Amino acid sequence: MSLHVKICGLKTEEMIRAAAAAGADSIGFVFFEKSPRYLTMGEAMKLRRAVPEGVWVVALLVDPDNALLDDLVTYVHPDVIQLHGKESPQRVAEIRARTHIPVMKAIAVSGPEDVTGAEAYEPFVDMLLFDAKPPKTMAGALPGGNGLAFDWELIGTRKPRKPWMLSGGLTPLNVAEAIRTAGATMVDVSSGVESAPGEKDAALVEAFIRAAKQDADMVKVKE
Numbered sequence: 001m002s003l004h005v006k007i008c009g010l011k012t013e014e015m016i017r018a019a020a021a022a023g024a025d026s027i028g029f030v031f032f033e034k035s036p037r038y039l040t041m042g043e044a045m046k047l048r049r050a051v052p053e054g055v056w057v058v059a060l061l062v063d064p065d066n067a068l069l070d071d072l073v074t075y076v077h078p079d080v081i082q083l084h085g086k087e088s089p090q091r092v093a094e095i096r097a098r099t100h101i102p103v104m105k106a107i108a109v110s111g112p113e114d115v116t117g118a119e120a121y122e123p124f125v126d127m128l129l130f131d132a133k134p135p136k137t138m139a140g141a142l143p144g145g146n147g148l149a150f151d152w153e154l155i156g157t158r159k160p161r162k163p164w165m166l167s168g169g170l171t172p173l174n175v176a177e178a179i180r181t182a183g184a185t186m187v188d189v190s191s192g193v194e195s196a197p198g199e200k201d202a203a204l205v206e207a208f209i210r211a212a213k214q215d216a217d218m219v220k221v222k223e
Contacts, residue, residue: 003179004186005209006058006165007193007200009037013050015200022206023213026056028082028190031068036198037190044076058082058104066098073099080104082129093124102126104165108133109150115158122162129188130155132168149174152181159183172207179212187212 008028030037059078063085104127149169167188193204
């Protein structure tokens with residue numbers, strides 16, 4: 001399986017084209033108002049048309065209500081729904097059944113018990129995403145995109161039964177190490193390729209994708 005790279009929190013057509021040209025496999029639209037990467041439904045509709053065929057559109061939602069889900073399906077048609085809130089396994093199942101769209105549940109990780117806790121979601125999701133859990137003392141922490149990393153070896157010691165994506169504090173400088181340590185085949189980045197909160201840097205996006213995919217190719221050669 002080739003390495004899958006997701007660039008999350010894109011807000012312009014120019015950056016969508018740049019990410020796709022650099023080899024991004026999926027891009028993320030953020031529907032969380034407190035995020036500097038937030039998109040309205042109307043903005044997402046326009047950007048959706050700029051996404052090349054074959055590149056996934058992932059909609060990041062935080063504890064969405066049914067009205068938001070219905071609008072999302074009607075107007076944006078995402079390929080994957082990423083749930084980044086406190087959704088229970090039952091609510092995840094409801095969302096998947098209502099939308100008929102593959103669902104990825106984000107799991108906040110600070111210790112081994114968080115990785116083990118992901119097992120409760122496995123029957124109800126298509127994918128998992130492991131992100132760093134922000135400390136309670138962190139002011140203004142978002143559900144994701146905080147630029148924090150966690151101990152990647154926590155994933156390497158317990159492989160989920162569903163496909164999974166590694167996120168949290170990844171940058172062009174550490175993504176290769178993260179892939180090797182965790183054994184990831186999918187990675188996700190947001191703040192790690194930004195020049196300022198919510199502002200993606202095309203050069204950093206290209207560097208991240210190159211570092212991630214070149215390292216994966218090297219691992220294949222060694223195998």
